[in-house]
Amino acid sequence: MPKPSAKSASFINLLSAPIELAGDWGHMLPRSVELVVARMRLACLDGVRLVSDRQPTRVRVDEHSTGQPAIWLHPDASNMAWIIVDIGERDWSKLAYQFGHELGHVFANSWQADARPATPCQWLEEAMVEAFSLRGLGRLATDWKDNPPFAGDNAFGGAIAEYRQNIIGGYSALADSQSLTRDATAWFADHRREIEAPGLNPFAQAMSLTILAEYDRVPDCVEALGALNRWPRRSGIPLGEYLQRWQQSCAELKASRHLPLRLGELLGVRPRSK
Secondary structure, eight states, X not given: OOOOOTTTTSXXXXXXXXXXXXXOOTTOOHHHHHHHHHHXXXXXXXXXXXXXXXXXXEEXXXXXXXXXXXXXXXXXXXXXXXXXXXXXXTOHHHHHHHHHHHHHHHHTXXXXXXXXXXXXXXXXXXXXXXXXXXXXXXXXXXXXXXXXXXXXXXXXXXXXXXXXXXXXXXXXXXXXXXXXXXXXXXXXXXXXHXXXXXXXXXXXXXXXXXXXXXXXXXXGGGGGGGGTTOSTTTTSSOHHHHHXXXXXXXXXXXXXXXXXXXXXXXXXXXXXXX
């Protein structure tokens, strides 16, 4: 595993790194956008140990009018995590949700130039960061009701909660239709080829709810995302080896190993060495 660099060992981390805006935000006030993004970052990361030795020193949030949310893997060797979103005018729920998902990728060390996604294990990272965003949305909704970033806007916390629940409802229906809720091991064995397709596919969406439940059941396990992808080929290795390397990375960073162990158990995959 790589040793921490002087830059990554600085006091600036993913939670404290300055946030800057780029792109076309239309008539939205930059300060309002920054408030929503900062509050979602706090909702996602407050109380979570940041164990990674690859911490960005800046976070750029870039609004594009077309395309999918993404991490821009810019090859300039800077320590800036570059997040792309695509939202409507003042669509704060969608902004928080998209930002939270991409922040999850940054948290999982998928923000530097060499962090290109690869099969067969990218689906699992997608499921984990989707659950990370849904977890953050729930915390944001509660916080917004109690302490809104905009004066008198407490009721919008309910709109965030509804937005989140609509996503969860759709994923729950997928999980039921795929039989994930009955037997995760059989689900993975029966659908493995489809599950390991690139991106946040319907199987990864369904699995995100299982992972979300694990985040809620064992809150400390969230920190394990910071130990992901610290090895050659990242997600481009078989799942058993991926889980083994992840456990080793957790041990190096003194992070909880609960999540890789639990996922291996659920999916019926024994970690294996290279």
